[in-house]
Amino acid sequence: MASHAAMTLSERADELEERMAQELERIVTKSVLFNLADGKVEMESGPALQKKYPGKYMLMSADPRLPKMPDKPTLIDFFKNRFATTAHLLQSANLARKNGMSEKIVLACLLHDIGVASFIRADHGYWGAQLIEPYVDEEVSWAVRMHQALRFFPDESVGYAYPEAYVKYFGPDYQPEPHIVEEYKRAREHKWYMSARMICVNDLYSFDPNARVELEEFTDIIGRNFRQPKEGLGFDSSPSAHMWRTINWPTRFL
Numbered sequence: 001m002a003s004h005a006a007m008t009l010s011e012r013a014d015e016l017e018e019r020m021a022q023e024l025e026r027i028v029t030k031s032v033l034f035n036l037a038d039g040k041v042e043m044e045s046g047p048a049l050q051k052k053y054p055g056k057y058m059l060m061s062a063d064p065r066l067p068k069m070p071d072k073p074t075l076i077d078f079f080k081n082r083f084a085t086t087a088h089l090l091q092s093a094n095l096a097r098k099n100g101m102s103e104k105i106v107l108a109c110l111l112h113d114i115g116v117a118s119f120i121r122a123d124h125g126y127w128g129a130q131l132i133e134p135y136v137d138e139e140v141s142w143a144v145r146m147h148q149a150l151r152f153f154p155d156e157s158v159g160y161a162y163p164e165a166y167v168k169y170f171g172p173d174y175q176p177e178p179h180i181v182e183e184y185k186r187a188r189e190h191k192w193y194m195s196a197r198m199i200c201v202n203d204l205y206s207f208d209p210n211a212r213v214e215l216e217e218f219t220d221i222i223g224r225n226f227r228q229p230k231e232g233l234g235f236d237s238s239p240s241a242h243m244w245r246t247i248n249w250p251t252r253f254l
């Protein structure tokens, strides 16, 4: 093994991670997706893991390193314990409310980027829509899904320009892929086009980092417009329950 001084930063990070893993009662492992994000197409097998952590069982429930979730988690519990950042969501919802939008649109703004905040950036509009679909009005999840494509196309009728942030992030020559262009065209013809467009209009990019909006300001809107399952998100039998469960328990072995 390389001496500590000769180790690269990433080797040192791996070592630290392993040392922390050794201290856990159960074996916490990374799914392929987590390794893909590190540029590796690989996973550790069960036998290899048990060899590395002798005498231990695989983790099959909550990850002790993460904030504790109640047995019957609500959307608000996910906001507080599993969403890496909520300022953008809260500020967008706040702006939508200030702009006199309906509760449905305020909720759509509050939830529009939960895909990014809790799960994955790529295709976040689709993931976010799928997560909430069983629990909200169809118009809300449709709008969340379509904001993914609409973000890239201006609509002067409502004062929406191509985001300057995107020029900064993706370069001046970036062009949305054909499937996104097609999605935009379909959305444009849809009866709920303006609902998805309103997410873009209220999607705050250069928000004031000091402006604090509290989640509690939206408790009533969530209560009236999000059908919280009595078993807890992840433990009902909806088509997206498994997704909430995975976000709750992301390192279960199976």
Ligand SMILES: [Fe+2]
Pocket (backbone or CB within 6 Å): 112, 113, 124, 125, 147, 148
């Ligand atoms: Fe978004």
Ligand SMILES: [Fe+2]
Pocket (backbone or CB within 6 Å): 088, 112, 113, 203, 204
């Ligand atoms: Fe956004």
